[in-house]
Amino acid sequence: MSNYSWSHQIAPNTLNIKKSILEWFGIILLLLFSFLNNFTLLISLLLLLLLLLQREIGAIKIINIITLRTIINPGIAVSISEYQNLKWLILFGCSIYLLFSYFKLGKKEVKRIKGILILVSLFTVYNIAVALLFSSLPIIAIFKLMSYVVIFAGVLIGVGYTFNKFNWIKWMFNLFKLLMVISFFMISLPVSYLRNGYSFQGLTNHPNMFGIFSVLFIALLISFSNTSKESLNNKFFLIFSSSLVLFMVTLSKSRTALISCLILVLLYALFSNQGKISKIIIAVFSSIGFIFIFIGTNISNFIMEFLYKGQSQGENLLYSRMNQIESLTENFYRSPWFGNGFAVPVLPYRSFEFSSEFVVEPGNIILAVLSYSGIFGFLLFILYLVRIFWLNKKYFTIICFLPISTLLISMGEMVFFSSNNIGIWCYMFLAIYVFFIPERINLKIN
Structure with missing residues (x-):
């Protein structure tokens, strides 16, 4: 009985770890993809919105990942300033969405x-x-x-x-x-x-x-x-x-x-x-x-x-x-x-x-x-x-x-x-x- 309980406690934790690793792998790939040119940067910003499937947690992640992308060395990646208006739209959109969490x-x-x-x-x-x-x-x-x-x-x-x-x-x-x-x-x-x-x-x-x-x-x-x-x-x-x-x-x-x-x-x-x-x-x-x-x-x-x-x-x-x-x-x-x-x-x-x-x-x-x-x-x-x-x-x-x-x-x-x-x-x-x-x-x- 104790082995059964232990296995059922470990399984969800293992699954969460695997999901977390896969998510980080996806974030790294998305960031690298955004480095190439303005088009890949645009696609990356749009794909990043998929994190909204995680609702409030996803919205906070998006805001922080965009902040990281903002300060990347211009000798390595194209500047995000090319899509400044889209960036503001995403930041404001996610922030306003989070504001409504006050009622929760x-x-x-x-x-x-x-x-x-x-x-x-x-x-x-x-x-x-x-x-x-x-x-x-x-x-x-x-x-x-x-x-x-x-x-x-x-x-x-x-x-x-x-x-x-x-x-x-x-x-x-x-x-x-x-x-x-x-x-x-x-x-x-x-x-x-x-x-x-x-x-x-x-x-x-x-x-x-x-x-x-x-x-x-x-x-x-x-x-x-x-x-x-x-x-x-x-x-x-x-x-x-x-x-x-x-x-x-x-x-x-x-x-x-x-x-x-x-x-x-x-x-x-x-x-x-x-x-x-x-x-x-x-x-x-x-x-x-x-x-x-x-x-x-x-x-x-x-x-x-x-x-x-x-x-x-x-x-x-x-x-x-x-x-x-x-x-x-x-x-x-x-x-x-x-x-x-x-x-x-x-x-x-x-x-x-x-x-x-x-x-x-x-x-x-x-x-x-x-x-x-x-x-x-x-x-x-x-x-x-x-x-x-x-x-x-x-x-x-x-x-x-x-x-x-x-x-x-x-x-x-x-x-x-x-x-x-x-x-x-x-x-x-x-x-x-x-x-x-x-x-x-x-x-x-x-």
Whole structure:
């Protein structure tokens, strides 16, 4: 009788594993097919919609796969920008579909996110008013605002509806691992330095993109290690993987990414078993040092070159950021209480046109929100971020790396509101944090 029961328990698990492997195989083939030309990219985007057969889970997968496809190295694949309108249609369509999942949520889930959604709604109404009253480009400001809010809320609600039947940490880790492993094997290839000839970008479209992607990967790696029942919990694997990623980040010359990765590693050490802190720190930094020695790099010279990014060492260390900082500061002083409109430049004239040509590079999330929304909007933004962090204070030390990483990368590369880019992964990380309840999703806490 016990053998019969055991066989019936194992069979469904084996079937699920096989289905998962087949699905990943299909996703990889679809991504590779999309690399060839514009026609295969179009076919791939349409075929990707078959994942909607999995309903809400499929919609979330589609959003994340499109985000991955967006940042692929242009030396390897055709740019998805050729089908920007179709991409937006799919992202908005899937997000609106997920929004309707709100009516399927249980009382506990509704209670968990109701406060967040109320504060986000207030932030939205406030910024629409600011756009209409103060912005140089009100229509564009409102569109950018809604592209953030709709996708953010859709992802939050979608993860809330599916978290107890799907392990999003594991799935996201596998997605990220795919890009990271391929990038590692591309270190010696010229195409990995396509952007400027000396900064490593791997499979991504920019060295800074690879850097911030690596920060998110480190956060996922630690979170998955803390919650998984699999052999990945082996500390040696965690240390070895982190060391390799940190080495690749140094090759990318992304200062924001390196600092952010080190902060996450130190937080992990702080929240780990007290007896292991020194061992973990020593192991990680010893591994990095060994890699430098192995490749014969002068560490002192490398660090100076890394910090100055090819500038003269007599110049301001933050020279590459000065224009962004000065522009945001000027915009803030122009309208300190209410801001100048969401994610749009400040112009000497006012226009109600709609165009994708008006691009801003905010650089820092704090200065960006102050510039966009003023002090009042900044307070609303801080309120719903605090609400998000407070919701899962019970498991903060286990899973906090996910939300913290989204803020760390946005301190130097402000991607948080970029739903057209990897902002979607920021929303995924926040949503996973909010709904991380181990006893409800049968996860192990290490």
